[in-house]
Amino acid sequence: MKVTLGLLQHACSASPADNLKKTLALTEQAAKKGAKIICTQELFRSQYFCQSEDHENFKLAESIPGPSTVAFQKLAKKYKVVIVASLFEKRASGLYHNTAVIIDADGALLGIYRKMHIPDDPLFYEKFYFTPGDTGFRAWQTKYGKIGVLICWDQWYPEGARLTALQGAEILFYPTAIGWHPKEKAEYGPNQHGAWEISHRGHAVANGCYVAAINRIGTEKPIGGDGLEFWGQSFVAGTSGQILAKASVDQEEILLVPVDLDKVDVTRTHWPFLRDRRIDAYGDLTKRFID
Secondary structure: OEEEEEEEEOOOOOOHHHHHHHHHHHHHHHHHOOOOEEEOOOOOOOOOHHHOOOHHHHHHOEOOOOHHHHHHHHHHHHHOOEEEEEEEEEEEOOEEEEEEEEEOOOOOEEEEEEOOOOOEEOOEEHHHOOOOOOOOOOEEEEOOEEEEEOOHHHHHOHHHHHHHHOOOOOEEEEEOOOEEOOOOHHHHHHHHHHHHHHHHHHHHHHHOOEEEEEOOEEEEOOOOOOOEEEEOOOEEEOOOOOEEEEOOOOOOEEEEEEEEOHHHHHHHHHOOOOOOOOHHHOHHHHOOOOO
């Protein structure tokens, strides 16, 4: 089965309403151009607010289902497309998640994925905002294939990709907001970006599936800070880890990538990593550290 993926890469303004309007418009454009599974970048409704710890930013959160979910459901039903949208979820007072909604081509909300791994690094102070996910790793059968969704920091953990693939996921989507600290870019930038790309490609190889990473562009500066320079370069990796298509560093793009899901079965049969796993020997993976 052949299906076209649509990855939405763009900059974000300070206006959540404008960002939602833009992302809905890009989604509609992608659908009109033939995309059947469309994915937003991480937390597209706002600039990346986790650069600081500020209680005012909790006002950016919304319920799920909520206004954004409903708007995407309408588009999914109208154009018969699958949509993955990344939202800042207010689950209850004092309880917030970094969440993706998965909407099928009939507009039905198939489910949600809550980001499992939460970073806490300079300018990535996500632990202040997000409770670690409790949905576990999941895969959803959509009209156009079985997909899994993980979010940004999850990309560094092979366990999440593997557990999602073991449920039959043919494509792993990673909505992302990742960039350079401007003062570090010259020294560390190439290695940082290279590691990000290699990690995703490794997930594709190890699990014999497609991997789609969707990142934002632009430099976003909090008051009094150097900000982050998001490196764009959203891409799709094939079942052998090869890069099928990649967006630019600094341009708004709808990256349309046709993939053949039949190649997942072929790859997994010829490179039978799932067959040869020694599940009897992996018990220590559930330990924090092995003495």
